[in-house]
Amino acid sequence: MIRRFATSEDGAAMVEMTIVSTLLFALVLGFVDFGNAFYQWNAATKAVQIGARLASISDPIAPQIATAGVTTLPGAPIPAGNFDFICNGATSVCSCAGSGCVPGTFSAANFNRIFRGDAAGAGTCPTLAAGQRPGMCHFFPRLQPANVVVRYTATGLGYQTRAGGPVPTITVSLQNVTFQFFFLQGLMGFANIAMPSMLSTVTGEDLKSTYP
Template identity: 65%
Template structure:
C-alpha cells in the first residue's frame, strides 16, 4: 500500500498550480499596474502642456502689477535682457499659495483657472465637472492631481522691451512636483512602494498675458 501511495500522482496538478499561481498572478497584476503607471505618465505630460497653454493666455499667477514692476524701465524701448528680474516661482504649500514665498503677490483666481479651467473657483483641490463649452484645466487631464503638485514659473529670457504697454513678456514653465506613480495591486499584495514621478515640464512664451489681475 505504501508503494502504491508513493507512486500516486493524484493532486500533482494542484501542487504545481499552487507553486506557479503566485508568480502568474504577480506577473499579470504587474502588467496591469505598470500599464496604469504609463497612463499616469501620459496624463501628467498632457496636464502640464494644457497648464502651460492656459498660463500663456491668462492673468499671470504672480499679480500683473508685481510682474510689471519687476522688469527694468530705465531705458524705454530697450530689450528686457535675460535674467533682468528674478524668476517668480508660484505654487501652493498646503492651503497657502505664494510666489517666491510671498502670498500677497499670488493670484489665487489665476492659479485656479490654470488648475481647473473655466469651472468654479474653489479654495481646495476640487476639480468640478465641465459644462457646456467650458475649457478644461490641468486637473481634468490628470485625475487626482493636487494643487500643491503644480509649480508655475515666470522668468525673463530676453523677450519684450522696457515699458511695453502690456508689461514684460516672461517665459512660463509649468511643472509637477511631489507626485508618485500609484501601484494598487503590487502595493497592496506585495508591499511594492510607489515610485516618485520624474518632474514633468512644459515651457511656453507668455504670448497674450492679461493685465487685469488685482494688485
Template identity: 65%
Template sequence: MVEMAIAMSLLFMLTLGFVDFGYAFFQWNAATKAVQVGARLASVSDPVATALTNAAPTTTPGAPVIAGAYGPFACTYSGGTGSCSNSGNFNATAFSRIFRGDTANTANDACPALTANQRPGMCHFFPGLKRNNVVVTYVATGLGYQTRLGGPVPTITVSLQNMTYQFFFLGAFGFGSMTMPSMLSTVTGEDLKSTSP
C-alpha cells in the same frame, strides 16, 4: 496541483503587474498632457505672480528686457496657501484658472465638471492632481522691451512636483511610493490677461 498552484501564482502576479504598469503609463501620459494644458493656460492668463506685471526695468523705454532682469517667480501651493518666490504676491484666481480651467474657483483641490464652452484645466486631464503638485514659474529670458504696455514677456514653465504613481496591486510589493519622473512644459508668455484669447 502543487505545480499548478505555483505557476498560477506567478502568472497571476505577472498579469497584475502588467495591469499596474499599464496604468502607470496612463498616469505618465495624463500628467504630461496636464502640464501642456497648464502652460498654455498660463500663457494667456493673468500671472499667478502679481509682481511680474511691474518686474521689468523701466529706465530705458524701448530697450530690450535682458535675460535675468527679473524673477524667477516660482509659484506653488503648500498646505492650502499659495506663495511665489522673489516677493511675487500670489494670485489665487489666476492659479485656479490654470488648475481648473474656466470652471468655478474653489478653495480646495476639487475639479468641477465642465459645462458647454468651458476650457478644461490641468485637473481635467489628470484626475487626482492636487494644487500642491503644480509649480508655475515665470522667467525673464530676453523677450519684450522696457515699458511695454502689456508688461514683460516671460517664459512660463508649468511643472509637477512630489508625484507618485498610484498602483492597485504592486503597492503591496513595495512599489507604492515610486516617484513619477519630473515633467514640465515651457511656453512663451503672450498678452497675459484673464479674458479669453
C-alpha cells in the same frame, strides 16, 4: 500502504498548477499596474502641457510681472535674468530673484484658472459647463494644487511699457507626484514610487484672461 502513498502522484498537477497560477497572476496583474502607471505618466505630461498653454494666455499668478523689469528707460528691452518668479502651489507663495524683482504676491484666482480651467472656485476638480476650457486637473484627476509649480523668467523678450507687460518664458512643472499601484501594492506590498520630474516651457503671450 505506506509505500503506495509515498509513490503516489495523485494531486501533483493541482499543486503545480497552484504554484504556476500564483506566478502567472502576479505577472499579469503586474502588467496591468505598470500599464496604469504609463497611463498616469501620459496624463501628467498632458496636464503640464495644458498648464503651460493656459499660463501663457492667462493673467500671471504673480501680478508684479506686469511692471517688472527696468524702469529707467521706457521702451527698453527687458534684459535676460531681470526677474524670475517661482509660484509654488504647495505654499501659495511666489518667490522672486533677479535685479528687477520685487516681492511677489500669489494670486489664487489666477492659479486656479490654470489648475481648474474656466470653472470658478477652488478645491477639487470641477465639472465644466458647456464652453468652459478644462484645466490641468481635468487631464490628470489625481493632481492637486500642491503638485504644481509655475515659473516666470525674463529671457530678453518684450520691452518696458509694453501694454501687456514683459514677455516671460513660462515653465510649468510637477512636484511630489507618485505612480499609484493597486494590485502590486495590495497583494505584494509594492510601494508607490515617485514620478520623475516633468515640465513644459512656452513663451508668454498676452498674459491676459479677459479683454475689454
